[in-house]
Amino acid sequence: MTDQADGSDPGRRPTMVDVARAAGVSLKTVSRVANEVPTVRADLAERVQGAMAELGFKRNHVAANLxxxxxxxxxxxxxxxxxxxxxxxxxxxxxxxxxxxxxxxxxxxxxxxxxxxxxxxxxxxxxxxxxxxxxxxxxxxxxxxxxxxxxxxxxxxxxxxxxxxxxxxxLDNRTGTRDLVRRLIAEGHRGIGTVTDTLNAYTMGERRAGAREALGEAGIDGGRHAARLHSDRPRSAGDAVGAMLDAPDPPTALFCGNNRILLGVVEEMVRRRTRLRLAAFDDFEFAPLLPRPVTVVGYDxxxxxxxxxxxxxxxxxxPGAETSNHVVPTYLVDRGTEPAPGRRSPPLP
Structure with missing residues (x-):
C-alpha cells in the first residue's frame, strides 16, 4: 500500500495530526483553527484550512462535545x-x-x-x-x-x-391584545365582540385578559358579545360571529383570538356582504390579501x-444560573383590502 505525500493512509479518515503535518504547523494550531479560536494568525489559519480542505478533514463534533x-x-x-x-x-x-x-x-x-x-x-x-x-x-x-x-x-x-x-x-399576548382593543375603542366602537378558542389555555387566556382589561377601562361589558370555541376550524368561528350578527344588538367591531378564527369570520362576512371592523391576533403571510380591512397583532x-x-x-x-423569562414584544399593523363598491368578493377556501 502506498502512502500519500503527507504520510497519511488514503484508506482512513484524516486526523488533526495529518493536517498539522500537511500545513507545517503544530497540532495545537490545528486544534485552535478547528475550534475557531480567533487569535490564530491569519496566514497560519489559511494554511490549516487549506490542508483541511485538501485532505477532506472533518472535525469530530462528538469528541469535542464529550x-x-x-x-x-x-x-x-x-x-x-x-x-x-x-x-x-x-x-x-x-x-x-x-x-x-x-x-x-x-x-x-x-x-x-x-x-x-x-x-x-x-x-x-x-x-x-x-x-x-x-x-x-x-x-x-x-x-x-x-x-x-x-x-x-x-x-x-x-x-x-x-x-x-x-x-x-x-409572546406579549396580553399587551398586544390590550393595545389592539384600545384602538377599536379609540375609533368609537362600544359594541366589541370577541371570539377565542380553548386549544391553548395560556395564550388564549392572556389574550382574553388583555381584551377584558381594555374593555373594562372603557366601561364596556366584555361578556355581551363573546364566544369561546372548542375547535380551531374556521367554520366554527364563522358560525359564532353569525350568531352575534343575528342578535338584536350586534357588535360593530370584533376581536379574533388568532388567524384561523379570523379566516372563518372573514368568510362569514363575505357571505353576508356585511361590514364589521375586524381586529385579530397573529399576522400571517396572506393577511394583506384578505378581502376586508383588518388590524392585526404582529411579532417576530x-x-x-x-x-x-x-x-x-x-x-x-x-447550568446553575437562575431561570429566566424573556418576552418578545408585539406591534399593530393594518392588513387586508377594501372591496370595490358593488363587487362581491369570492368566499375564502
Missing part, C-alpha cells in the same frame, strides 16, 4: 404542528442557532396531544439529547423535573411549563425561535 461535558451534540425541538407556519418558522430559527454551535436539531410534532408530547420528550431524553426546546401542548410538565434536576435543560416557548421550573420565551416569530435556542445554549454553558 471533552466539554456535553454528550451527543444534539438538541430536541417539540412543536405542536409542523404544517403551521408559526411553528415551522420557529424550527428554522432554532436550527440556525444550533448550526452556530455545531449541534444537530431533532424536530418532532406533538399534534396538540399531551400524551404524544410526553412520549416524545421521554424518548428524546433517552436518546441523551443535550437539551430540549418545547412548545407545550398539555398543562402538566412535572415529568420534566427529574431530567432537569439531572442536568438536561429545557426551554419552553410560547407557553410556560406547569409543574417544573425552566427558562421560557413567550424568528426572534422567538432564536431567543429560545440561544437561551438553551446559555443554559448548557451555565
Amino acid at each position: 471533552r466539554s461535558g456535553r454528550t451527543t451534540a444534539t438538541i430536541g425541538l417539540i412543536i405542536r404542528d409542523l404544517a403551521n407556519p408559526f411553528y415551522s418558522t420557529i424550527a428554522a430559527a432554532a436550527t440556525a442557532v444550533a448550526e452556530r454551535f455545531d449541534t444537530r436539531l431533532i424536530t418532532a410534532s406533538s399534534g396538540w396531544d399531551p400524551a404524544r408530547e410526553r412520549e416524545l420528550v421521554l424518548d428524546l431524553f433517552e436518546r441523551r439529547v443535550d437539551g430540549l426546546i418545547v412548545v407545550p401542548s398539555g398543562d402538566d410538565q412535572s415529568y420534566f423535573r427529574t431530567e432537569i434536576d439531572r442536568g438536561t435543560p429545557a426551554v419552553f416557548i410560547d407557553s410556560p411549563p406547569d409543574g417544573c421550573r425552566a427558562d421560557t420565551a413567550l 416569530t424568528r426572534e422567538l425561535g432564536r431567543l429560545a435556542a440561544e437561551m438553551l445554549f446559555r443554559r448548557l454553558e451555565s
Whole structure:
C-alpha cells in the first residue's frame, strides 16, 4: 500500500495530526483553527484550512462535545404542528442557532396531544439529547423535573411549563391584545365582540385578559358579545360571529383570538356582504390579501425561535444560573383590502 505525500493512509479518515503535518504547523494550531479560536494568525489559519480542505478533514463534533461535558451534540425541538407556519418558522430559527454551535436539531410534532408530547420528550431524553426546546401542548410538565434536576435543560416557548421550573420565551399576548382593543375603542366602537378558542389555555387566556382589561377601562361589558370555541376550524368561528350578527344588538367591531378564527369570520362576512371592523391576533403571510380591512397583532416569530435556542445554549454553558423569562414584544399593523363598491368578493377556501 502506498502512502500519500503527507504520510497519511488514503484508506482512513484524516486526523488533526495529518493536517498539522500537511500545513507545517503544530497540532495545537490545528486544534485552535478547528475550534475557531480567533487569535490564530491569519496566514497560519489559511494554511490549516487549506490542508483541511485538501485532505477532506472533518472535525469530530462528538469528541469535542464529550471533552466539554456535553454528550451527543444534539438538541430536541417539540412543536405542536409542523404544517403551521408559526411553528415551522420557529424550527428554522432554532436550527440556525444550533448550526452556530455545531449541534444537530431533532424536530418532532406533538399534534396538540399531551400524551404524544410526553412520549416524545421521554424518548428524546433517552436518546441523551443535550437539551430540549418545547412548545407545550398539555398543562402538566412535572415529568420534566427529574431530567432537569439531572442536568438536561429545557426551554419552553410560547407557553410556560406547569409543574417544573425552566427558562421560557413567550409572546406579549396580553399587551398586544390590550393595545389592539384600545384602538377599536379609540375609533368609537362600544359594541366589541370577541371570539377565542380553548386549544391553548395560556395564550388564549392572556389574550382574553388583555381584551377584558381594555374593555373594562372603557366601561364596556366584555361578556355581551363573546364566544369561546372548542375547535380551531374556521367554520366554527364563522358560525359564532353569525350568531352575534343575528342578535338584536350586534357588535360593530370584533376581536379574533388568532388567524384561523379570523379566516372563518372573514368568510362569514363575505357571505353576508356585511361590514364589521375586524381586529385579530397573529399576522400571517396572506393577511394583506384578505378581502376586508383588518388590524392585526404582529411579532417576530424568528426572534422567538432564536431567543429560545440561544437561551438553551446559555443554559448548557451555565447550568446553575437562575431561570429566566424573556418576552418578545408585539406591534399593530393594518392588513387586508377594501372591496370595490358593488363587487362581491369570492368566499375564502
